[in-house]
Amino acid sequence: MxxxxxxxxxxxxxxxxxxxxxxxxxxxxxxxxxxxxxxxxxxxxxxASCKSAITYLDGENGILRYGGYPIEQLAEQSTFLEVAYLLLHGELPTSEQLAVWSHDITHHTFIHENM
Structure with a gap:
């Protein structure tokens, strides 16, 4: 029922x-x-403002998770680029994925010499 x-x-x-x-x-x-x-x-x-498959919030118990990861863990143990990867891909990067991701981001932040 x-x-x-x-x-x-x-x-x-x-x-x-x-x-x-x-x-x-x-x-x-x-x-x-x-x-x-x-x-x-x-x-x-x-x-509730929305339904979410990726975030979990329990204010009474002080729980906030993103993608299954406690927000405290992300804030204390992850870099900006790791969290950016998580936001775009839904999971934290492996060491190899982080190396490629960091290279790609760094490469695209350079200002062209003609500027």
Missing amino acids: AETITITDDRTGQTVTVPIEGGVFPASAIRSLDPSLFVYDPAYMQT
Whole structure:
């Protein structure tokens, strides 16, 4: 059985049943009850801005991961170019990949002699 939540507008008696997927239901479901209503979430505590397969955030427990790597590990143990590689390729580079990547980046940062 699919998980759902039913929201009732006590002003009109109108209800809407919304599916819950992964602990989330779309706030846009409120629109079907009354298009002039908005959801207000002070401090953004119960609102997800997006679904992400690459980032994980658990503010209550102080957890932030990117690509499965704890952000502290990336900040303390990875170079700028390693993290840039991760952002573009989805994984940290091997030593060989980092050497090629660093060479390519360095090569393309030189200003042409005619400039």
